[in-house]
Amino acid sequence: MKRYFLDISYNGGAYCGWQKQPNSLSVQEVLETTLSTLMRTEIKVMGAGRTDAGVHAKQLVVHVDLAEILDVDKLIYRLNSMLPKDILISAIREVHQDSHARFHAISREYEYHISVKKSVFLEGLAHQINTMPNLEKMNEAASLLLEYEDFQCFSRSNSDVKTYLCDIKKAHWSSEGDMLIFTIEANRFLRNMVRAIVGTLLDVGYGVTTIEGLKEILASKNRSNAGASAPAKGLYLTKVGYPKTIFKH
Incomplete structure (x- = not known):
């Protein structure tokens, strides 16, 4: 075998x-x-x-x-x-x-897809919203994540993980027409982590949460302080990285 x-x-x-x-x-x-x-x-x-x-x-x-x-x-x-x-x-x-x-696996990358207007062709494939959030503020908030290691505030409650430490290497928003795409890469992710991050960053984009407020959420290590989880349908696991040495050819 x-x-x-x-x-x-x-x-x-x-x-x-x-x-x-x-x-x-x-x-x-x-x-x-x-x-x-x-x-x-x-x-x-x-x-x-x-x-x-x-x-x-x-x-x-x-x-x-x-x-x-x-x-x-x-x-x-x-x-x-x-x-x-x-x-x-x-x-x-x-x-x-x-x-x-x-x-x-040494890295995992996710994308979250959001459509800023209703589309029958994206039903089940993207989270659809009606108002454009402030992308600049959301990217400012996303870049802040790279300065932290403990993401307990974004972990599903009552999770049985041994550690909440993650090394986020990339986190940014981009726009393509009516689509917003959030890309995030880390060595590991907690259950529900990406969807909780997206929901919290959308709060920043809509002015519900400030950058200082995001810092307080991260310091609190309390899931109830972060934003609501974004719907599952917009989330994609896009890439899993490995050391080249494990492959035969």
């Missing part, structure tokens, strides 16, 4: 999230069932992280142990022909046997 990393993307609208759950359909369950059917043996996969219900992924990496793949392109084609239309395998790469999709 050899270990492979699979790059997958999906529209999360129909799923309870990435991770398998009882009585709800997950992306992980669909992928494992498809692989098991194709390989005619039970296959388990391990993801780089988990996305919540309704969240999308442009690149989620999973590792899986399979017999040697002689024709990668053919396997990708066969998998995609069996998977539902909202899940796609885009790459399969051989890695060293001890490589782990979650524990060896």
